[in-house]
Amino acid sequence: MSKKLIGLFVLGLLAAGLLFSFTGFSGFDILPKAIENFSQTNKRNQDQKERIISHFAVLSDTHSDTANTKKAVQKAKDLGADYMILLGDLTTVGTIKELTEQKKILDSSGLFYKTAIGDHDLWQSGKENFIKVFGPTYESFDRNGIHHVLLDTSDTNIGVGKEQLNWLKNDLIKNKDKPILVFMQLSLYHPTNPRTIWEKNGVNPPIKKEAEEVIKMIGEAAVKGVFAGDHHFSSSYSEPTTGIRMRVVGAVTGDRNLQTPRFDLVSVFEDGNFEIKEIELED
Numbered sequence: 001m002s003k004k005l006i007g008l009f010v011l012g013l014l015a016a017g018l019l020f021s022f023t024g025f026s027g028f029d030i031l032p033k034a035i036e037n038f039s040q041t042n043k044r045n046q047d048q049k050e051r052i053i054s055h056f057a058v059l060s061d062t063h064s065d066t067a068n069t070k071k072a073v074q075k076a077k078d079l080g081a082d083y084m085i086l087l088g089d090l091t092t093v094g095t096i097k098e099l100t101e102q103k104k105i106l107d108s109s110g111l112f113y114k115t116a117i118g119d120h121d122l123w124q125s126g127k128e129n130f131i132k133v134f135g136p137t138y139e140s141f142d143r144n145g146i147h148h149v150l151l152d153t154s155d156t157n158i159g160v161g162k163e164q165l166n167w168l169k170n171d172l173i174k175n176k177d178k179p180i181l182v183f184m185q186l187s188l189y190h191p192t193n194p195r196t197i198w199e200k201n202g203v204n205p206p207i208k209k210e211a212e213e214v215i216k217m218i219g220e221a222a223v224k225g226v227f228a229g230d231h232h233f234s235s236s237y238s239e240p241t242t243g244i245r246m247r248v249v250g251a252v253t254g255d256r257n258l259q260t261p262r263f264d265l266v267s268v269f270e271d272g273n274f275e276i277k278e279i280e281l282e283d
Contacts, residue, residue: 054144054268055080057279058183060087060229061251063120064098065261066105071281072252072263073109079265079279083143084111087229087249088118088154088185095124099133114141117154118185118230119200127154138164140171146268147178151214153186153197153228159207160197160214168214172221179272180223187228187248188215189239195230215239224272233258234278247276 057076062069076084084106091098099121106113117137121130127137137152149171152164160168172180186197188211194200198208218226219242226239226246234250250262261281268274 051270052267053270054146054266055082056266056268057081057084058087058227058249058264058266059084059252060185060249060263061089061118061232061253062086062091062102063089063251063253063255064092064101065253065255066101068252068254068261068281069102069105072261073105073111075279075281076263076265077109077111081111081265084109084113085148085150085183085227086113086115087183087227088116089120089229090115090118091121093123094121094129096129096133099129103133112143114139114148114150116150116183116185117152119154119156122154127152138167140175142175142178144268145178146272147175147180149180149182151182151184153184153188156186156197156201156204156207159204160210165210165213169217172217172223176221179268180218180221181268181274182218182223182226184226184228186230187246188226189246190231190235190248191237191240193231193235193248200230215242215244218242219244225274227264231258232256234262234264236276250278252281
């Protein structure tokens with residue numbers, strides 16, 4: 001036996017001796033306690049998984065890629081998603097034709113869905129075409145005990161706007177006793193990527209102030225999570241002043257995508273916390 005192995009063996013014996021000496025002296029049995037804690041943690045995790053109250057898909061940036069939109073929608077159904085939320089940029093330039101093509105795919109799925117508006121959806125007509133095809137650019141709804149808020153962060157020149165801010169404030173107050181999740185296209189904050197509503201086209205101080213106001217509102221409302229798109233690259237992080245979980249969802253489109261096309265599958269538990277699973281689209 002080598003000197004190194006002998007040394008390791010001796011160290012192991014010394015460590016075991018110290019452990020049992022401590023156990024005998026203190027009456028505190030470390031190993032069973034560690035095993036018990038591990039078992040309790042596993043049991044809590046298992047119990048939590050059994051208390052899933054909602055299971056839904058979040059899709060972003062389809063950009064008129066009809067083939068990938070169909071793939072994503074079908075995969076969401078196959079994986080048991082109860083409904084879908086889309087984060088905007090459904091189209092390339094926001095024509096009625098493009099919007100209608102995407103709507104037909106979503107309607108044919110048979111799943112309930114809601115969609116936010118993205119900056120690409122504005123290109124031809126501002127918000128007019130989107131409203132004609134999909135309805136309001138911001139709204140909220142309840143499903144499976146969760147309050148979902150879809151915000152309009154599509155316009156880097158206009159920002160969130162006073163009207164939407166007032167609506168959001170009242171909506172959060174009315175639904176303060178429910179778990180709340182918030183969805184949008186351009187994020188309110190990102191630690192490394194400037195593609196936010198207030199800095200995508202150069203830093204805009206008034207719109208930055210609005211974004212900070214929204215962050216404060218959702219922080220005070222104890223919102224469980226915020227989902228955004230636009231980056232064509234997924235990331236997860238926390239907003240530093242509130243600690244709110246933030247998520248940028250990867251893109252469904254294969255065009256200008258920094259990753260394999262993908263979407264998120266979200267499982268929400270009774271306490272409002274949630275898990276995310278990234279689902280990549282197969283060729």
